Amino acid sequence: MAKVQIEPENKYWKSKNILITGAGGFVGSNLCRYFNELKANVVGLVRDLNEVNNLKLFQLEDKLSIVIGDLTDKEFLLRVLQKYNIDTVYHLAAQVVVGVANEGPLSTFESNIRGTYMLLEAIRN
Numbered sequence: 001m002a003k004v005q006i007e008p009e010n011k012y013w014k015s016k017n018i019l020i021t022g023a024g025g026f027v028g029s030n031l032c033r034y035f036n037e038l039k040a041n042v043v044g045l046v047r048d049l050n051e052v053n054n055l056k057l058f059q060l061e062d063k064l065s066i067v068i069g070d071l072t073d074k075e076f077l078l079r080v081l082q083k084y085n086i087d088t089v090y091h092l093a094a095q096v097v098v099g100v101a102n103e104g105p106l107s108t109f110e111s112n113i114r115g116t117y118m119l120l121e122a123i124r125n
Contacts (some may be wrong), residue, residue, distance in 0.1 A: 003043075006056050012036060013039070013040045014039040014040065015039065015041060016040045016088060017043065017084050017085050017087045018035050018087065018090065019044070019045060019046065019080065019081065019084065019088070019089045020035075020042060020089075020090045021071060021089070021090070021091045021115075021119065022056035022094060023046050024044070024047075024050075024102070025041075025093075025096075025112055026054060027092050028044065028090075029044075029057075029060070030058075031066055031090055032044050032060055033060060034060075034098055036060060036063050041065075041082065042064040043065045043066075043067055043086065044052070044064050044065070044067065044068070045067050045068060045069065045071070045080065045093065046070070047070065047071070047093070048068070049066065049068055052116035054061075061101040062104050064078075065084065067080055070109065070112045071102050071113070071115035071116075071118065071119060072118050073118070074121060077119055078125060081123065089123060093111075094112045095111040095112055
């Protein structure tokens with residue numbers, strides 16, 4: 001009986017340019033790892049890159065393009081989208097720590113709400 005070789009089912013993502021916001025978080029870093037394994041060109045957007053982070057833990061720092069910047073800066077987002085010729089965006093960036101949100105609700109709204117609509121507007125443009 002001949003052996004049938006099964007090709008990877010996700011060849012669609014090979015060489016696609018993907019932007020993942022919140023790339024340093026738990027879900028974002030796992031998504032970066034997944035798309036890296038599928039040979040996509042991953043651009044990870046993070047606000048800050050701490051000494052200890054998930055991208056470092058997964059040894060992804062040299063396997064993707066890491067962009068440090070503010071999600072509420074539309075001009076920055078436009079530059080990133082154009083520079084890397086982004087095909088697909090996964091928006092996972094958010095301020096999720098309840099204690100921080102309680103202490104600074106305005107900065108949480110800025111990050112979570114304004115950041116989302118600035119990203120959507122940059123994508124639209």
